[in-house]
Amino acid sequence: MDNVFRVPFSNVVNHLGETGILPLLPLQLNYREKSLEVSARLDTGAMVNVLPWSVGLELGAVWENQAISLKLSGNLSNLEARALLVAASIGDFPPVQLAFAWTKADNVPILLGMTNFFMEFDVCVFRSQSFFDVRPKGRQ
Amino acid sequence: MLSAQSKEMEQLKPVLQQLERHEKLLVIQFLATELARQEEVLLVPNASYPVWSPLEAYGASDALLNLLANPQTETNG
Numbered sequence: 001m002d003n004v005f006r007v008p009f010s011n012v013v014n015h016l017g018e019t020g021i022l023p024l025l026p027l028q029l030n031y032r033e034k035s036l037e038v039s040a041r042l043d044t045g046a047m048v049n050v051l052p053w054s055v056g057l058e059l060g061a062v063w064e065n066q067a068i069s070l071k072l073s074g075n076l077s078n079l080e081a082r083a084l085l086v087a088a089s090i091g092d093f094p095p096v097q098l099a100f101a102w103t104k105a106d107n108v109p110i111l112l113g114m115t116n117f118f119m120e121f122d123v124c125v126f127r128s129q130s131f132f133d134v135r136p137k138g139r140q
Numbered sequence: 141m142l143s144a145q146s147k148e149m150e151q152l153k154p155v156l157q158q159l160e161r162h163e164k165l166l167v168i169q170f171l172a173t174e175l176a177r178q179e180e181v182l183l184v185p186n187a188s189y190p191v192w193s194p195l196e197a198y199g200a201s202d203a204l205l206n207l208l209a210n211p212q213t214e215t216n217g
Contacts, residue, residue: 099204
């Protein structure tokens with residue numbers, strides 16, 4: 001098993017039709033019986049992982065069942081969010097449990113933030129070479 | 141001796157000088173956009189960009205850390 005999962009930056013087009021490249025990480029989310037292949041944005045500025053409304057629903061999560069309400073900041077501050085634990089598989093690494101702030105917003109990307117993606121994985125970004133490396137914590 | 145590009149710029153100047161004020165501002169905006177594109181910068185003047193990052197959501201972070209330590213508290217009942 002490789003210790004490093006190397007991912008090229010992805011070409012993206014924003015809402016103004018402008019193009020750019022972003023560090024998007026492909027991963028598989030598993031929640032109970034459901035599984036979903038997604039692409040999530042690495043966001044070192046985000047205190048928490050963020051899961052958009054529709055992705056939570058696709059995973060089969062039930063809003064009313066989630067007991068912990070969260071207060072987010074920025075553009076998400078006016079919308080409700082609740083805590084959701086989801087298993088995530090990245091590359092060939094063993095699955096880890098990610099804690100998401102599941103927001104009622106749908107026009108937000110999946111964000112991987114400090115709690116707890118960056119606590120589980122060490123990431124090195126090589127923007128000048130348009131790729132980034134991901135490795136589970138504690139691996140050299 | 142002026143290069144071809146410099147000559148073109150010299151020819152442009154009198155044309156630009158004759159523009160109305162609002163047209164000059166449009167030219168400035170156009171050039172700023174062109175520079176941004178060339179430098180792969182995804183920011184354009186006068187455009188609005190959403191910032192989704194929950195930058196200072198310390199309480200939410202604490203709540204998620206507590207949940208990871210006590211996953212049985214995730215759901216009702």
